[in-house]
Amino acid sequence: MRILQLNFEKGWRGGERQTLYCMQAFRRAGHAVELLTRAGGQMAERARAEGFAVHEVRRAPAQLAWLARHGRRYDIIHAQTANTLTWAVLAKPLHRAKVAFSRRTSFTVRPGEQWKTGWKWRHADLIVAVSDMAAGEPRRLGLAPVVIRSAVEPRAIDQANVQALVAEFGLQGKRVLATSAALIQDKDPLTLIRAVALLAGQRQDFVFLHFGGGGNREQAARELVAASGLQQVYHLAGFRRGVEDFYSIMDVFVMASEEEALGSSVLDAFLLRVPVVSTDAGGLRESVGEGRGCLVPVGDHQALAAGMARMLDDAAYRAQAVEKAYAYVRSEHDVTQMGRRYLAQFERLLGQ
Incomplete structure (x- = not known):
C-alpha cells in the first residue's frame, strides 16, 4: 500500500x-x-x-x-x-x-x-x-x-538528560511526583495544584514537576502556585525534549484531567512501572481502571491528594497496580x- x-x-x-x-x-x-x-x-x-x-x-x-x-x-x-x-x-x-x-x-x-x-x-x-x-x-x-x-514502546533512557533535570531542580533525596499536560482547562491544572498544596501540608519529602505549558490556564496556574507558597515544591517545568526519559525517576505519575480521550502519557508510566494516580475522566477510566492505578473523581483535589499519599506510602498497593499496568500496556498498546x-x-x- x-x-x-x-x-x-x-x-x-x-x-x-x-x-x-x-x-x-x-x-x-x-x-x-x-x-x-x-x-x-x-x-x-x-x-x-x-x-x-x-x-x-x-x-x-x-x-x-x-x-x-x-x-x-x-x-x-x-x-x-x-x-x-x-x-x-x-x-x-x-x-x-x-x-x-x-x-x-x-x-x-x-x-x-x-x-x-x-x-x-x-x-x-x-x-x-x-x-x-x-x-x-x-x-x-x-x-x-x-x-x-x-x-507506546520501550526506548533507551538518555541518562544525561535525566541528570541535567535532577541538577536543575535539586531532586536529590526527594521523591518525584509529576504530570505531563498542557496548562488548559481540560487538563485541570488548578485542581492538581490544590491537591499538591494539601499534600505538601502533610509531608515535605517530595517535589512535583509539571511538564508542558501554554494554554488558557497558565497564568492562573502560576498565580495559584505562588499564592499557595509552593514555589519550592511545584515546578512548572515547561515543554521538554525527551520528556519520556524523566519517567525513569518518577515515584508517582498524576493526571487531573476533566476531559481525556485516552491519556496516552499514562501509558509511558505503565511501561516504566511508575504508579499512576488519575481522575476518572473519559478514556483514563479505561486505561487506569481495573486496579492498574488509583482513580479519583474529576475535580476532587482532596481525593487526588489522598491517592498520591497512598501511592507513596503503601508499597503493596503500589506494586500490585504497577504489575497490572505493565502487563496491560504490553498486551493492549x-x-x-x-x-x-x-x-x-x-x-x-x-x-x-
Missing part, C-alpha cells in the same frame, strides 16, 4: 508521537509511507530523521491544493487530526484515495457544529477512535468507528499490534 499521513500540528505531543508510531509500524510491514505536514515543524523534523519522505506546506489550507495535485499517488490518506481530515475529504473528489481518520479527542460536538463535523466524518471511509470514550460522539451521530488504542490493526482496516477498505 501507498499511505500518506497527515498531521499539521505545530508542536510535539501525544498525537504526533502516535503519527510517527503508525508510520514506523506501516513501514516495518512493508508499505510505502509518506507525510504531509507543517513546514519547519517538529513533526517534519522527526519524521525526516527517521528516513521518511516528508512533504511540507506553510499554511493549513495549502494542504487542499497539495492533495488535489498529488493525492492520486496514494491508496490511503490517513488524517491524524480533525483539521487535516477537513482538507482530506474536501480534496477527495480529486485524489479519490480512501480516507481514514484517527479521533484522539473525546469532546462533545456542539449542536451548531454537528452538521459540519458529521459531514466530515461521513465522508471519511474509516473512523478510528483511540478509546471507547473517543468513539462516543461518532456513535451518537450514527457512525460506526473502529477502536484501535494508541501505542504494542506498536506492532496497533499497526496490524490499522493495516487490516486499510486492506478491508481497498478490498471494497
Whole structure:
C-alpha cells in the first residue's frame, strides 16, 4: 500500500508521537509511507530523521491544493487530526484515495457544529477512535468507528538528560511526583495544584514537576502556585525534549484531567512501572481502571491528594497496580499490534 499521513500540528505531543508510531509500524510491514505536514515543524523534523519522505506546506489550507495535485499517488490518506481530515475529504473528489481518520479527542460536538463535523466524518471511509470514550460522539451521530488504542514502546533512557533535570531542580533525596499536560482547562491544572498544596501540608519529602505549558490556564496556574507558597515544591517545568526519559525517576505519575480521550502519557508510566494516580475522566477510566492505578473523581483535589499519599506510602498497593499496568500496556498498546490493526482496516477498505 501507498499511505500518506497527515498531521499539521505545530508542536510535539501525544498525537504526533502516535503519527510517527503508525508510520514506523506501516513501514516495518512493508508499505510505502509518506507525510504531509507543517513546514519547519517538529513533526517534519522527526519524521525526516527517521528516513521518511516528508512533504511540507506553510499554511493549513495549502494542504487542499497539495492533495488535489498529488493525492492520486496514494491508496490511503490517513488524517491524524480533525483539521487535516477537513482538507482530506474536501480534496477527495480529486485524489479519490480512501480516507481514514484517527479521533484522539473525546469532546462533545456542539449542536451548531454537528452538521459540519458529521459531514466530515461521513465522508471519511474509516473512523478510528483511540478509546471507547473517543468513539462516543461518532456513535451518537450514527457512525460506526473502529477502536484501535494508541501505542507506546520501550526506548533507551538518555541518562544525561535525566541528570541535567535532577541538577536543575535539586531532586536529590526527594521523591518525584509529576504530570505531563498542557496548562488548559481540560487538563485541570488548578485542581492538581490544590491537591499538591494539601499534600505538601502533610509531608515535605517530595517535589512535583509539571511538564508542558501554554494554554488558557497558565497564568492562573502560576498565580495559584505562588499564592499557595509552593514555589519550592511545584515546578512548572515547561515543554521538554525527551520528556519520556524523566519517567525513569518518577515515584508517582498524576493526571487531573476533566476531559481525556485516552491519556496516552499514562501509558509511558505503565511501561516504566511508575504508579499512576488519575481522575476518572473519559478514556483514563479505561486505561487506569481495573486496579492498574488509583482513580479519583474529576475535580476532587482532596481525593487526588489522598491517592498520591497512598501511592507513596503503601508499597503493596503500589506494586500490585504497577504489575497490572505493565502487563496491560504490553498486551493492549504494542506498536506492532496497533499497526496490524490499522493495516487490516486499510486492506478491508481497498478490498471494497
